[in-house]
Amino acid sequence: MESWLRGPAYNCSGPCPTRLHSICHCRGVEAADISAPTFGGRQNRTGHQSVGTQRAVRRMATHFVLNTGAKIPSVGLGTWQSDNGLVGDAVYAAVKAGYRHIDCAQAYNNEKEVGFGLKKVLDEGIVKREDLFITSKLWNTNHAPEDVPVALDGTLKNLQTDYVDLYLAYSPLGSPGTMMVKAGAVLEHPVVVSAAEKLGKTPAQVALRWGIQMGHSVLPKSTDEERIRANFDVYDWSIPDELFAKFSEIEQEKLIRAGFFVDPEGVFKSIEEFWDGEI
Numbered sequence: 001m002e003s004w005l006r007g008p009a010y011n012c013s014g015p016c017p018t019r020l021h022s023i024c025h026c027r028g029v030e031a032a033d034i035s036a037p038t039f040g041g042r043q044n045r046t047g048h049q050s051v052g053t054q055r056a057v058r059r060m061a062t063h064f065v066l067n068t069g070a071k072i073p074s075v076g077l078g079t080w081q082s083d084n085g086l087v088g089d090a091v092y093a094a095v096k097a098g099y100r101h102i103d104c105a106q107a108y109n110n111e112k113e114v115g116f117g118l119k120k121v122l123d124e125g126i127v128k129r130e131d132l133f134i135t136s137k138l139w140n141t142n143h144a145p146e147d148v149p150v151a152l153d154g155t156l157k158n159l160q161t162d163y164v165d166l167y168l169a170y171s172p173l174g175s176p177g178t179m180m181v182k183a184g185a186v187l188e189h190p191v192v193v194s195a196a197e198k199l200g201k202t203p204a205q206v207a208l209r210w211g212i213q214m215g216h217s218v219l220p221k222s223t224d225e226e227r228i229r230a231n232f233d234v235y236d237w238s239i240p241d242e243l244f245a246k247f248s249e250i251e252q253e254k255l256i257r258a259g260f261f262v263d264p265e266g267v268f269k270s271i272e273e274f275w276d277g278e279i
């Protein structure tokens with residue numbers, strides 16, 4: 001059952017409802033969330049990391065080590081909304097450019113073509129399977145234990161691989177803590193644009209590098225070969241402390257309000273109740 005999962009067994013702290021131990025709703029893997037690198041360090045009240053942590057991130061930013069011991073590369077190619085007809089070439093271009101992490105999902109309706117791209121890089125000997133970190137995801141409607149292996153088998157078949165490195169279960173809610181920049185596109189935000197100008201980088205590179213320095217594995221989606229390459233050029237430079245600090249001034253808001261969970265007759269009678277007043 002778990003032969004598709006490489007590396008050490010996951011250490012669920014409670015019964016795993018699906019018995020697929022890399023699924024993110026198992027507590028053992030929650031702790032291995034991609035935003036939880038092992039080098040430690042404290043976050044300040046704004047959720048930003050201490051200078052010591054930032055320095056540590058800078059020293060070892062190419063991957064993070066999960067609590068399972070698996071290494072997740074800090075930059076992965078996003079494939080959501082990548083069109084069939086383009087995504088296979090995007091995967092090929094990304095791996096050639098140095099990406100070793102591909103973020104997929106059955107729900108993106110393009111895993112079969114992602115699989116063609118993966119097969120090509122493997123057939124051409126550009127990388128070996130074990131050099132890649134492939135993520136896929138279980139869609140909401142497949143959470144019943146009997147549905148999980150069927151969904152996973154479909155994904156493995158489409159990706160032309162016999163295991164994935166990470167299999168995440170979609171939650172209907174997403175992460176309650178998920179934030180986004182308030183009012184406006186990230187790449188046009190003055191803090192990002194100004195840092196990019198000072199560092200001689202593009203706003204996209206600065207945004208991605210900020211994510212890595214925060215300890216997150218970032219997943220830029222692109223089907224444009226030039227942007228795919230540029231998005232990977234985030235390793236031999238870093239955002240210095242004084243510029244990095246400016247990012248904590250960017251106002252954020254919750255990515256989802258979860259209004260669909262509010263019902264005057266239900267458990268949560270208002271948005272404020274759902275979020276414990278933190279909205």
Ligand SMILES: NC(=O)c1ccc[n+]([C@@H]2O[C@H](COP(=O)([O-])OP(=O)(O)OC[C@H]3O[C@@H](n4cnc5c(N)ncnc54)[C@H](OP(=O)(O)O)[C@@H]3O)[C@@H](O)[C@H]2O)c1
Nearest residue numbers: 077078079080103104204219220221222223224227230231
């Ligand atoms: N957002 C979510 O809710 C979500 C949920 C689960 C997983 N993910 C994963 O995360 C990945 C990223 O998702 P995202 O929504 O955050 O998208 P994103 O990667 O922030 O943005 C993608 C958009 O940015 C453009 N782009 C890429 N590189 C660029 C650059 N250097 N300069 C300017 N524009 C650039 C892309 O166009 P081109 O393709 O034309 O370059 C595309 O239109 C997804 O593909 C998926 O794998 C996302």
